[in-house]
Amino acid sequence: MNTVFPLNADAARPWYxxxxxxxxMSGPAVVVLAAxxxxxxxxxxxxxxxxxxYYKQGKAINQDLRRDRAASRLxxxxxxxxxxxAGAIHGAVASMGAGYTQRIAVTLVHPTL
Numbered sequence: 001m002n003t004v005f006p007l008n009a010d011a012a013r014p015w016y017x018x019x020x021x022x023x024x025m026s027g028p029a030v031v032v033l034a035a036x037x038x039x040x041x042x043x044x045x046x047x048x049x050x051x052x053x054y055y056k057q058g059k060a061i062n063q064d065l066r067r068d069r070a071a072s073r074l075x076x077x078x079x080x081x082x083x084x085x086a087g088a089i090h091g092a093v094a095s096m097g098a099g100y101t102q103r104i105a106v107t108l109v110h111p112t113l
Contacts (some may be wrong), residue, residue, distance in 0.1 A: 078106075 015021055075096035082089050
C-alpha cells in the first residue's frame with residue numbers, strides 16, 4: 001500500500017487560516033485606522049493660533065504682577081485715547097481713593113507685538 005503524504009500540510013490549508021497573512025495585513029489596517037482618526041480630529045477640532053514670537057510669549061509668563069496689585073489697592077484707573085492722525089496716545093490717570101501725586105510710568109504691552 002502506497003500512501004502519499006503531502007510534503008507540507010500547511011500548504012493544503014486556505015490562506016485565511018494561516019497566521020502570516022493576518023500579521024502582514026495588520027500593519028496597513030492600523031495605519032488606515034490612525035489616518036481616519038487624524039482626519040476626524042482635523043475636521044472636528046479648531047486650529048490653534050500661532051504666536052509669532054514664542055520667546056516673548058514665554059517671557060510674559062514670568063511677568064511680575066506686584067505693580068498691578070498695588071494699583072488695584074490704590075484704586076487707580078486710567079483712560080487712554082489713540083490719535084491715529086498724530087500717532088500719539090493721550091491719557092489720564094485718576095484715583096478713586098486717596099490722592100496719588102507721584103509720577104507714574106506707563107508701559108503699553110500688546111500680546112503679538
